[in-house]
Amino acid sequence: MSQAHPQTRPHVETVTHAEATPEEPQPYTELGLADDEYARIRSILGRRPTEAELAMYSVMWSEHCSYKSSKVHWRHWKENTTEEMRAKMLAGIGENAGVVDIGDGWAVTFKIESHNHPSYVEPYQGAATGVGGIVRDIIAMGARPLALLDSLRFGAAEATDTKRVLPGVTAGISGYGNCLGLPNIGGEVVFDTTYQGNPLVNAMCVGAMRAEDLHLAHASGTGNKVILFGARTGLDGIGGVSVLASETFTGEESGSGRKKLPSVQVGDPFTEKVLIECCLELFREELVVGIQDLGGAGLSCATSELASAGDGGMRVELDRVPLRAEGMTPAEVLSSESQERMCAVVRPEDLDAFLRVCAKWDVLVTEIGEVTDGERLEITWHGETVVDVPPRSLAHEGPEYHRPIQRPAAQDALQADSPDRLPRPSGATELRETVLRMAASPNLCSRSWVTDQYDRYVRGGTVLAQPADSGMIMVDERTGRGVAAATDCNGRYVKLDPYTGTQLALAEAYRNVATGGATPLAVTNCLNFGSAEDPGVMWQFEQAVRGLAEGCAELGIPVTGGNVSFYNQTGDTAVLPTPVVGVLGVLDDVRRRIPTGIGGEPGETLLLLGETAEEFGGSDWADVVHGHLGGLPPAVDLRREKLLAEVLIAGSRDGMISAAHDLSGGGLAQTLVETVLIGQTGARVVLADDQDPFVQLFSESAGRVLVAVPRTEELRFTELCTARGLPWRRTGVVDPESDALEIQDIATFGLGELREAWESTLPGLYGA
Amino acid sequence: MARVVVDVMPKPEILDPQGQAVAGALPRLGFHGVRDVRQGKHFELDVDDSVDDDTLDKIAEGFLSNPVIEDFVVRRVDQ
């Protein structure tokens, strides 16, 4: 069999050659660049780009890396961040991840990022490498990664493709995250038909460091060395850039051969685990001036961002990069998204020590260049210059679009289609059936099928994890200081009203953090939307950003970073607008956390904090029972959320609350079901006699939490609520002797019956 | 009844961490001269004679492997 072998050193195009051949046509359209973008590159360079430069601009100016459709909306963050909010922020938007001061000299960094499309194409590896990527972002801040969360969206639960995607995604997160030794402390699993073909996989990582150890991605200091370490660079994840290779190969490889390079990568969690430990030791030994992870856009991104954040230029000898494949071109090396790599800037006198640490951890390390006193990023390939560009033009001066924005014509009709007309259960029997049916519905049932695949114990610092409103981990073992985190978003609410819906996502994540007893501190977000070229989608987007920014201002907590994913759309069908909000909170002593399950104290009273109005727009009841989406989402009152949080935090500090669980999807009924099941303890509940029981049980009014207080604390706690002006109502008692949930005059449910309803759904769909 | 073997391997340009781990460990165990190792999956299927090659290809391509990252080979073997 004769097989053409690629040349080991393919022809490469130098800057000199590009200068000499200004008219040569270039495949910029195939690389996703518009005519005017290509023209701009030519004007920046004063000549046509080389293949390698074209590859760099095309990836760096892609939607994914440049945020070209969303950047103009960032002003909302800025305009809504006060000095006071900024005060606790050690690093914010623009860095790899936001960093906040949590007291006692500790800084915590956290960020959420999407890996949606790869997870559809290859669920296991797509999700796994999504985890790998976000963890490297956290390391690049100089922090030790502490915990993971994952926010997931899938098509209809029973759809055939969901049965492929969900188990694969879950196994990928489990396989990678568990192998890294990071406890998974929370997240979401949500089903909706709009996510069919466009699942969302958003991974969040939280890390901690001493405040003085913060490492920002800077390449300062002429003569400092640029070091690449971690895995070898291969042809995986090159995607579109492989069109550039077609002309440089002979024989069979030319033309079609290289075009089908997979844009999916395979993760190597073991290499990443070792890389984490290696980086932490490098930080401890103070051997790093600047550091950057290699994620999207690979070396193109790392070198241009490091260089443009520093005060000089950078020279890189690209042929030194250790490769995994033969015959790679400079364009391919620069664009490869091979995983588990980092890039560091190191003082020459520290180089030996740096290499020694890498050797200890058996991490491959290569000096690939140095910081110069010029202003250019210059990349050579076997001695010839293939890239010579101003680094800021790649990293920070990409195109910015003011995409057309138009409130969809159908929005009015959608909002007018109120759920009030839907038939409601009448009588005790129908209410009883509805409680069980809701508890078993895919969006409300137990997530154990997913979360039991995640290690929540490793590192021994987890004090709250699923099932809980927020995850909580210890940061300082000596003092017990810890952080809590939650992610939330109800895309149905956002669809009905993007501004309010996004504030509801913020309110829920904020409330979930406070329900554990932690003080909310800062916000990250992952904005998953349809096509940026659809004016209706851009309207949703703009409303969402404004809603989040203004909501954060009202709560007094800053947005420290985030991520945008557009084009989650098949044909004309966009996903539900899904701005996932992550909130981080702090607790000075995690021993005072509030658990989710009742029954921890001998005698407990159940109190419902907040007020219940008749609010069913976008509710789980309308969705499960009627397949209906219309009307307006619940009202949001952030001042009330803040008050509620203050009361919960005070209750936790003074030991007045023995358990708490917030009310969200499915309303009070769902919260009661979960509270008794998690606590494995029965309860007797009495509804108010001045409001329709159906409304009391299933309305999704925001700003509500069910708390259990020891009988001895009841008076003190209710007086506190009254004094602060927080509405509360005595709703029932915990009954440790009983194994039933009794809702007086309506129904009694055995815990076994509830457990069966709540726990059987996902195993029934995806395997017992 | 026929015995069919399907071998599924990571595509050449795709990272194969398992194979690399094996290759890296061999010299430490005192085995030298192994230049490269790739690890994949090996399936042995017992199929009715009615199952044709086309169906086997579909099973291998659509289910036993993910063509985005893996190649496969199907062969019938004598028992």
Place this chain on the structure above:
Amino acid sequence: MARVVVDVMPKPEILDPQGQAVAGALPRLGFHGVRDVRQGKHFELDVDDSVDDDTLDKIAEGFLSNPVIEDFVVRRVDQ
């Protein structure tokens, strides 16, 4: 340089949940007539010509497989 293939399979008396899962899923995907599936590992090694069969057996038995639960077959193939 020689290409060596090592196939490692669960022993017949050992439960093979992976193979069973595949066998169980095929009818649901509309593929009928597959009576049994077993899943193992497939290794491809590139070895120097100096590496003899005895060494290959040692690698396969002492490292690539666990004799408590697995059987293996080593074969040299033409490239």
Place this chain on the structure above:
Amino acid sequence: MRIGAVTFPGTLDDVDTVRAIERAGAEAVALWHGDADLRGVDAVVLPGGFSYGDYLRAGAIARFAPVMEPVIEAARKGMPVLGICNGFQILCEAGLLPGALVRNHKLRFVCRDQWLRVESTTTAWTTRYEPGAEILVPVKSGEGAYMADERELDALEGEGRVVFRYVEDNPNGSRRDIAGVSDGSGRIVGLMPHPEHATDPLTGPTDDGLGIFLSAMDNVKQGAA
């Protein structure tokens, strides 16, 4: 009293093991996979995790690490050795314990709180428990199904070497619900569940796991006396 905890590349539960040893009141000694000796410890724990990524088979690569030579030698001379999860897998791969651990029957990693029955209270690691005691500790593994042939299983049962058994629900398809076994001397014990994660009710389901570490301390003290 010094108890060693070995870190291989990819070991994850070493910090927790060290914490558990210290909670039990012993001095924890960190051992590294490349170490040539055991730094004078009285007992040694191989903690859980994914040594070498668990690539190939769990424990298959780690068992060849340099530190395993002194571990094996010390074990042969009677030093108490405990393998937890990945450590158990390494001990089986190294031939210090019989049998093997394979993929969970449901093919999924499982992390949950699990009831175990202590079947043998005569090993170096279980004397603190009442015979038949039931304890609640986390199990978290993907390749945790214990396998051995029938003859071996019968022998283990006959010699009282099944140390822990899953009760209520077998999480991984282990033969005869076996969660942990010992060698013939009762000084080498391996188990899949994680007693080190059940040493403080704040961060684990219970503190039922502490008895494992306390047992080893009693045992070493008696040996010295």
